[in-house]
Amino acid sequence: MRTQHLRLHHLLLLSLFLFAAAFSPAPTAADDASAPAPDDGDTEFIRSSCNSTLYPDVCFTSLSRYANAVQQNPGQLARVAIGVSLSKAHRVASYISNITREADYGTSGTRAAMALHDCFSNLGDAVDEIRGSLKQMRQIGAAGEGSGSFLFEMSNVQTWMSAALTDEETCTDGFQDVPECPVKADVCNRVTNVKKFTSNALALVNSYASKGSP
Incomplete structure (x- = not known):
């Protein structure tokens, strides 16, 4: 009975999540496929701004392609970084939803299944917040x-x-007591990567806010 309840709860969350995801446009590489080469000053602005983040290499690699759109504007850089983090979080949440029924829990059984379910819920919240x-x-x-x-x-x-x-961290924290299994390693690695993008976006938001004007 409990398993049936969790399955219904999961399906409800997935329905709400996918409905909301349809209204979450985020920048993509395709948007810049025909854009002119970025100005060196714009690219260096992104590089120097990324140096204030915890993961500067990830930051620069993911955001430098949007140099033409950013044009040394810290507000626009923060917006693009948030959009990228939204895209990453949404992609992993969708992945977790897809593997739920086919995940290899090994000997971890119900504990891993519950952690995966809770992770999906946490990522859904994170997507809404981003x-x-x-x-x-x-x-x-x-x-x-x-x-x-x-x-x-x-x-x-x-x-x-x-x-x-915090919601993304709660997802990975939920696997701490789960014995090692393929799904734990896979999901934790993916969500840990998402956390880097969210952390970088937050750092750029904080930098922009400290300037005190739009």
């Missing part, structure tokens, strides 16, 4: 200079991105 951050950032950009609510709006972005990072 999407909320991106929406707020776009509103800040539309407000233009002199918006008196900038600091308040940025605090919302910081709160949501921090919550998303």
Whole structure:
């Protein structure tokens, strides 16, 4: 009975998640396929900005392709970084949903299955929070200079991105007591990678917020 309840709960979460995902546009490499070569100054701006993150190499590799769109604008850089982290989180959440029924739990059994279920739920929350951050950032950009609510709006972005990072960490923490098995190694590696993008985006958001104006 409990297994049936969890399965129904999982399906409900998946339905809500996929519905929301349809409204989460994020930058992709294809968007820049026909773009002109980026200006060296724009690329160096991204490199120097990424040096303030915990994973500067990951940051620069993932964001330098958007140099033309960023154009040395810290707000735009933060928006693009959030969009990239949203795409990464969404992709892993979808992957976890797909493997749930076919995962190889080894001898870990129910404990691993529960950790996987909870991880999917946590990542769904993280996706919602990152999407909320991106929406707020776009509103800040539309407000233009002199918006008196900038600091308040940025605090919302910081709160949501921090919550998303916490949810991603909760996912991997949930596997601590699970014996080693293929699904544990696979999912933890993927989510740990997602955490790097979320952490970098949060660092760029914090840097932008510290400047005090859009």
